[in-house]
Amino acid sequence: MRECFEPQFEAMDRGDLAQLQLERLQATLNRVARNVPLYRRRFAEQGIDPDTFADLADVRHLPFTTKADLREAYPYGLFAVPLREVVRLHASSGTSGKPVVAGYTRNDIKTWSRLVARVLVAAGAGQDDVVQIALGYGLFTGGMGFHYGAETVGAAVIPASSGGTRRQVAIMQDYRTSVFVATPSYALHLAETLCAMDVNVNSLSLRYGLFGAETWTEAMRAAIEDRLKLTATDNYGLSEIMGPGVAGECLEQAGMHVSEDHFLIEIVDPATGERLPDGEEGELVVTTLTKEAFPMIRFRTGDITRILPGPCPCGRTMRRIGRIVGRTDDMLIIRGVNVFPSRVEALLLEVEGTTPNYRIVLHRRGALDEALLEVEPTEALLFDRVSEHQALLEKLERRLASELGVGIGVRLVEPGSLARGQEGKTIRVVDRRGL
Numbered sequence: 001m002r003e004c005f006e007p008q009f010e011a012m013d014r015g016d017l018a019q020l021q022l023e024r025l026q027a028t029l030n031r032v033a034r035n036v037p038l039y040r041r042r043f044a045e046q047g048i049d050p051d052t053f054a055d056l057a058d059v060r061h062l063p064f065t066t067k068a069d070l071r072e073a074y075p076y077g078l079f080a081v082p083l084r085e086v087v088r089l090h091a092s093s094g095t096s097g098k099p100v101v102a103g104y105t106r107n108d109i110k111t112w113s114r115l116v117a118r119v120l121v122a123a124g125a126g127q128d129d130v131v132q133i134a135l136g137y138g139l140f141t142g143g144m145g146f147h148y149g150a151e152t153v154g155a156a157v158i159p160a161s162s163g164g165t166r167r168q169v170a171i172m173q174d175y176r177t178s179v180f181v182a183t184p185s186y187a188l189h190l191a192e193t194l195c196a197m198d199v200n201v202n203s204l205s206l207r208y209g210l211f212g213a214e215t216w217t218e219a220m221r222a223a224i225e226d227r228l229k230l231t232a233t234d235n236y237g238l239s240e241i242m243g244p245g246v247a248g249e250c251l252e253q254a255g256m257h258v259s260e261d262h263f264l265i266e267i268v269d270p271a272t273g274e275r276l277p278d279g280e281e282g283e284l285v286v287t288t289l290t291k292e293a294f295p296m297i298r299f300r301t302g303d304i305t306r307i308l309p310g311p312c313p314c315g316r317t318m319r320r321i322g323r324i325v326g327r328t329d330d331m332l333i334i335r336g337v338n339v340f341p342s343r344v345e346a347l348l349l350e351v352e353g354t355t356p357n358y359r360i361v362l363h364r365r366g367a368l369d370e371a372l373l374e375v376e377p378t379e380a381l382l383f384d385r386v387s388e389h390q391a392l393l394e395k396l397e398r399r400l401a402s403e404l405g406v407g408i409g410v411r412l413v414e415p416g417s418l419a420r421g422q423e424g425k426t427i428r429v430v431d432r433r434g435l
């Protein structure tokens, strides 16, 4: 078996795990029923008695917790302990409305550190490593979360925080960084800076990279591994549940192991909330099993993924989730088919000649939805012959139809012509169906 930080849990017998999950769930239900008015009220309304809860399968009868519940409870309404016992606060910015404030007790911080240590060790890090954390330190959980985890592993930690790319490169060279932690897009940006600074990547000491906090693709992984000469793993987490350390890939690079002794996971149909079988794609729902300050019952993460079937060759028994392919709040329904703009984006990254600058324009012709993908080609393609443009369009339309399951027309538009919204981001969807 590959190295584990806590093999007694990470590779535990699934039967023992189910028993542990049930005991921890009972304790959590009791704690929230006692201390959190929202849960007390919902349990009473639905006739749920934490004292008689005896079967893990009954989780599906528990009420969901949504982002709206968290906003309403801003800032501390869902805490299950008095502030006196809270030793840390983080918050997620959120794109709309109020942020979500997450509180941690001293025990929560200890647990969090251990769970991040698990993903670090799974991704190749150890005591002898120099870990450079290029994630924001602050209210964002990324920087501090990985920092405590890396210290728990016993590595030498560089709290580089985000930004200042040339300084990051200098640190990486001088301190001989062997493990790099960042978002995947920042890793690519750093790779470009290395190139611009004429740094020979082979002269660096990089071995492993842990990336996450945003969607990325296998194509991006290949590009990062190739340009930074390291082994890159995917890492998932969210402030509402804890931060990084909820799930992470091992060196098999085949999906992210969820620390199921601390989190109960389900996949549900985002439209109906019904539980879906393993392997099917849907919304990830998480129940925390050990959190003290900010426990969550069946939190609707909004993240779309699936539970991967079968055991992992690494020896861990904790089940894995696949890549996060999108979020329920950016899901479009085109002729009844669920389409995630992020999936379109992933496809564009894979097809040569296109850029990820695109927008999807929706119309209604009669009763039927019509979708058109407008995409900016690369500068190089602009100078190619018309026949090559045509070939690219046909290729894109074929791949969109086969991968999304619905036909979408494609049109190339002038580079730089697509409207930019805030922060220079392209506006992804223009829905004219209601007009």
Ligand code: DLL
Pocket (backbone or CB within 6 Å): 092, 093, 135, 140, 141, 142, 211, 212, 213, 214, 215, 216, 234, 235, 236, 237, 238, 239, 240, 243, 244, 245, 301, 303, 323, 324, 327
């Ligand atoms: O992004 C925690 C984190 C930090 C995870 C560093 C991994 C590494 P939030 O800011 O609350 O927390 O954002 C959580 O980011 O619901 C997903 O939509 C997205 N996300 C996180 N990890 C991944 C990933 C942190 N590996 C939200 N792939 C989540 C795709 C991810 N999306």
